[in-house]
Amino acid sequence: MKLAVVLVSPKTSGNVGAAARAMLNMGADDLRIVAPRCDYKDSASRAMAVHAALLLERAQVYTELKDAIQDCDLVVGTSARVRADLAPPQHPAQVRPLVRGADLTALVFGPEESGLNNADLELCRVIMQVPTAAYASLNLAQAVLLSCYEFLQSESGPPSPDHAPEAGHISSFPARKLALSSEMEGLYGHLRDVMMLTGYTDAVRARHTLRLWRVALDRGAFSSAEVRLVRGLLRQVQWKVGRVQQAAGQEPSGQPETLPIDE
Template structure:
């Protein structure tokens, strides 16, 4: 899913580098700066040093003159704010808002204001939602790069995280295969004397429910039928 992090008028080169590092750690690499303090901020020594190896994100990053340019192609825009704005978009915590957004498949842009004065009202108003990171009421000051790290983390979790490499699941056996296996087991259980066909009670329905919950694969059905076959053959050999 297209994801972009937009820094509006960043004033500290170190924060730009730290932002690149925060994005790379979470697997994102689309960073756009709107009217940065220095034209060469992406190449400054402090920026590169604070990026700490995320120079590929810096090389891909770009600076633009307007927020309109920065948001090109994005369909859902989130502001980051400390306090809700009158007449602004609804305010959410990242966790409560980002899950539903991820499910909708939007191209999402996250906006961060200047370190000196935050986001301007006019920039907040154009957003679909405002995100407020829950912080201590006694000290709510977050460094720009730290805020980016939190939002990037929450968005990565909403997208499903990284996790272990996915392994294709074995196909679950269909209802007919389960029913056939249960008939085979019923015959075997009768053969070994575990099931009395004259008074079966609820054994087979309970086994049916158990296997439905277990959702055995086709291969597991073959194994279970092999067990039933072995039970029946052992019972046959045991007869005088």
């Protein structure tokens, strides 16, 4: 099991350094930073990192979250809020077996002042909430420490009855290799194109509609072969619509001339 910690647009360098130290405490060494708003290797960061300064030196920097997670087969976003059209947050005990069953998990944390936005959470297959008292706002390094502890150092075992998954949540992934984040994003982009092509949705409602489909399809824990299977069906729809358009004397909407069933 490998775990990558992804910090999205961190504002304060000291928080990045403290997060790196928390990672080292728990045995994580893959730090990825998306669009940092600070010099994450400055003296304040190094002072907070202490012996984890090497993690700062090795950190990979990305412009967008989708690039930082494309090689991961499980993406876990952290959030203390419930969004109406996204999957509800799960308790860490529910997420633990998913992480242990994945090859490479991205554990994603948002900006200090706002957390992950909806666009970032869309890219996460699972949303996790660290349980707290009524005041739910955690310091970035605290959130990293608790989350990494849960997956790397806590005792293994099934969730307790108090934290049993609710109906419809992902409770465990099958013992097989999951599709990469980049493959799932390719599927979702393809699905959006077909939705627009067939009039299933329009430009105004497309994002909300696709979020609902993301929740449903992420629950299926697709493998790479299953992604190819679904995309083969979507290509068939595009090809068929193109034929109908041609028969009606219309210009095809950029549909492929041939139809491979599998990639």
